Amino acid sequence: MTLRLTHTAKTYPDGTEALLPTDLSVGKGEIVSLLGPSGCGKTTLLRIIAGLETPDAGSDIWFDDDNVTALPVERRQVGMVFQSYALFPNMSVRANIGYGLKMQRLPKSEIDARVTEVLEMCQLQPFAARAITALSGGQRQRVALARAIAPRPRLLLLDEPLSALDASLREILRDELAVLLREFDITAIFVTHDQDEAMAIADRVAVMSHGRIVQSGTPEDLYRNPTSSFVAGFVGNAMPLRGKADGTKLHLNGGTLTLPMDGVGQTVFVRAEDVQIIKNGPLRGKVETVTFLGTHYRIGISGIASDTIASIHSGQVAPKVGDTINVSIKPETLMLLPDEADVA
Amino acid sequence: MLKSKIKMLQLAVTLLACAFLFVPIVLSVMAGLTVNYFQGISSGLTLKWVFQVWDLYAGSIFLSMWLAVACLFCTLIIGLPAAYGLARHPGWMSRLLEEFISLPLAIPGLALALALLQLYGSMKGFRASWTFILVGHVLYTLPFMVRSILAVLASMDLKTLEEGAASLGASPWQRFRDIVVPNAMPGILAGALTVVTLSIGEFNLTWMLHTPYLKTLPVGLADSYASMRLEIASAYTLVFFILIVPLLMAMQWASARAQRITQ
Structure with a gap:
């Protein structure tokens, strides 16, 4: 029917x-x-x-x-x-x-x-x-x-x-x-x-x-x-990266991120699985929490954006709480959505 | 040592209290079974008085039973839909209505009876018929029926159960018959036993409403104490006990069962 x-x-x-x-x-x-x-x-x-x-x-x-x-x-x-x-x-x-x-x-x-x-x-x-x-x-x-x-x-x-x-x-x-x-x-x-x-x-x-x-x-x-x-x-708990957009650059507290397109008037979102902890990543933050979830770690990082950003980390060893780490986010994984006054 | 003394004291108080309650009952029953109360047990035991009570007051016994059944019928017909309505539409209006139905409990039976007499006393056919007493009994017992059913209905998610039945194609009447009534059964049973017991034992109202040709069981009891020899009145008490005690026990059992369900 x-x-x-x-x-x-x-x-x-x-x-x-x-x-x-x-x-x-x-x-x-x-x-x-x-x-x-x-x-x-x-x-x-x-x-x-x-x-x-x-x-x-x-x-x-x-x-x-x-x-x-x-x-x-x-x-x-x-x-x-x-x-x-x-x-x-x-x-x-x-x-x-x-x-x-x-x-x-x-x-x-x-x-x-x-x-x-x-x-x-x-x-x-x-x-x-x-x-x-x-x-x-x-x-x-x-x-x-x-x-x-x-x-x-x-x-x-x-x-x-x-x-x-x-x-x-x-x-x-x-x-x-x-x-x-x-x-x-x-x-x-x-x-x-x-x-x-x-x-x-x-x-x-x-x-x-x-x-x-x-x-x-x-x-x-x-x-x-x-x-x-x-x-x-x-759906999928995307996290907002609130910063100052300047053309295709987004200036965050923890560094500057390259956007796939002009980010003015847009809110940039990223999912935890796309936040990668890499030695020479362009963003710097401090590890707040480390949660071991069996197949992976879920790591809360502060200092990158105004809110804590989560990262899914699948390595054998995880950074420790308080460590300063570098993070990279691939531009194509970012989602740019129109600013909304009401984000529930 | 001290502990056992306290235990002994507790036991003594309990036994005394029991004796205080039971001795009059036993004496009364014995009075109904002795040949001559003033001579005591030595005069011998007999069932003569019990048979005499039956000869004199069988009409009262049957009238009371008939009234109790009719009263049960009326309180079911009125009480079940009323309780259902109150359970389905909770709110201050329902609370108010529930209190209103319960008012006859707070007003002395005497006042209720007087009000009924004032209003309907001049209607000769009605005044002299058993239905007049029935009206009084229904007024007095209805709150027990409504509250008993309401307590069980309020303890389950009636609205969702009915919605479930409706989604399966049941009409409002089918929902009432298949879902509401069977699930309210413990409350209905407890309420029914309460109504029957109260109706059989009711004196206040009935005393005011009865006519010389319409004596219920308790009214007959008062009559026998007033106008018969003590042995007959005592035998009457015995008959009353035999009728009411099993009902009372059944009522306790049903109420306990309904209470278990509402918890």
């Missing part, structure tokens, strides 16, 4: 504009992630698509050629995975998964067959008869997904489905979810505040800020070609 939103907005009775007029199209089978900090409107947008929130007048939501704007959630045929999973504590795993099918008034034999099929897909057979309270967080997450997918919805909506899990489990389930969603071959929208999650799961990421979609593209595209300081900072 393709989803099309035109001019969709949400203003709360108290005047809060949770979502500014937004257009969004999601192609058949595409997995789109809505990524942004909390309060950016991503969950509001998801709830409007689900039918759990009424958009402002003038908004239009299309599922293929059906205008569903006025349809209540129970008639939109969407599958939804909630942040808290919202599993029914009064039902077993099997009954939870079968509930949507029961609502479609399917014959009992068919419900059984389809629940069994979904249980297998999500590797939940051993837990079919269990009570919800007897499941671990990861198992609950899978039941929530199975329950949403069992009625074969037109569109799958996931609201921060991994945020209730602890970090180690989150990473495993993230990859598992990416595989499952593709196996289901379903159009899906996935809300998250975690850029790694969005990158790992989605075909396309829509970055949101202050009630707007600020940039939408493939994960690679967003990472390499952000169009705003916000996206650069939020």
